[in-house]
Amino acid sequence: MAGEPKSWLQDLGIAIEVFCPVFALVVVILRLYIRFDTKSLGWDDALICAALALTIGLGVGSIICMKELFIGIHYWEIPPSADLGNGMLWIFIVGVIYSPILALTKQSILVFLLRLSGIRNIVRNVVWFTAIFNISLTIATFLAIIFQCTPVEAFWNTSVPGQCIDKFALAITSGTLTVLTDIVIIGLPFYIFLGLKMGKKKKSWLMGVFALGIIVTAVSIVRLYFVALSFVNVTPDKNFSLGFCVSQIECCLAITTASAPALWPLVRRWLSHHKSTRNEVYYNREYNTSHLSRVRASDCPFIGDSSVKPDGRRAHTDEGLLIGPSMQDPDDEWTKSISLFHIANSVTTTDGDSRQKTIVDDG
Template sequence: AYPYSSLQVLSFALTVVSTALAIIACSLRMYSRSLTRSFGIDDWMICTATLFTINQCWSSSLVIHYEYIGVHAADIPVHDEAKALLYSWLAVVFYTPILSLVKTSILGFLLRLGGKQRRGVRIAIYTLITLNTLQIIAVLAVTIFQCTPVNLVWSTPSSAREGLRCINPGVLVLSVASWNILTDILVVALPYRIFFDIKTNKRMRNALIGVFMLGIVVTVFSIVRLYYMYRIFFTVSPDPTYSLGYILSAIESNLAIIASSIPALWPLARLWFPCMDSKLGINHHY
């Protein structure tokens, strides 16, 4: 019988539920935009990121199954790792563009909110958009073609690739994760400068900043993921599969989609909770 464990079931559940919440957040965002007829490229980027995270969900779930994630190493039977390696590679490929798409979407949204008004902020936004775009292209290419020939990725475990034409996967993962955290911090810092220039009351300004600061949660989670990725690739564990470390990538990308969609739900929130206007001191229509 397949050696299921409660931790593996939890891994499946967290992966699927977080993805479902990301889909709901994206759907609500699009509905909110339909109310104001203000669809923008930032919305389509979130939709694209959501499509990637859906694919990451099923591929990660198959990795959990075939790699026996959440199962004690002593309970894992002899098995062919080829399927686990293939789906693991696919999961990483699907994961790679998500955070950059989300950050580019946030930057586009900030431009719509007033990021074009100050030259310094505008340059910072366009610079970060360019860097994120280049990252998607470069990292996706490196991830897909990390071995030559490519099939070595799913036919040879990373521990057995010494001497082969392959990039060290641990170095690749940690490098990309570190860069993502750096750009996360830069993107999270931008709303402060923009919203202080918006002519509105203090409560409204603080509410806007507070909503955008949800990105800090994603950044903290990214740091936690970086730590676990380091442990996975560069430390020796007697029970490496009995951990939730693997699913952090899926949760991270889904949290990013959710957090980035919340600011766009403002029209929907005002429709559902009319009392918000008076509480925030809004006396006119936006």
């Protein structure tokens, strides 16, 4: 397609179609890594992987659609001889691909909720009912999209005689049901987590993550608006818009939100490492021990007695630290082999006003 028109808006749309699946891919890889590491792979992971694969396919198909139908291009820049038939075929393909993505993502969330222990039976039954309804709705919508025209080819080939159902009614009905199931699946985790006995940090993380589902629902509503607009907008330049890309944003946000709860062990490790690093920096600053390295208490017979030097003599430093003259040189062997963080559970020192205090290693 040499010499085809281009625009900054179309380039931005293509960038969205590339970036969103890549971001979702990174999130899912992290999810699978932590699940492998904790030996907790489940069906919810398989479902989210299927949704991701379709999302990548959606991105490829959407880029082809944007090129074939000149989405993001002003109508006066479209060549008069342009054939839009192939673009309509890809619109059909993209619609078929898009249909099960959100359903698979929601099913992954529902399976994740069923894996939680401590859920009351009535809540578990509600989750099962929602899962069954979600599957049924997905199958019905999927078949309706495929067979909305008879024969199927009549959707993209206007030269083929046939009949089609009301496409506007199909799009609005399926979009509305999608938003309603979004609301139900957002509400379920909040109700469940409020009644579960778990750490405050974990509960806050999970509830915060599922709160992102509100954003997904908002994007679904925006998409529904653009779908309706595509049917009622009769202006020649209606394709100069990024409304076509909202479906990709919606799917990738949904996958990210559904995967985030599984990342809690990774977040917990990061928080633990961050806290440990922060404490180490604090002690290094307060007690000037950054040049000291680790050693066992049993390797240092003078530790625990602040008046004993490595050479057996007894002395105090001005600041009350356990450092004799030979230890104050950073190149000295004793300096290289001692860390006050790991010397012992408790080290007694004497500060400037001769009062004793205890530094406890919280390891």
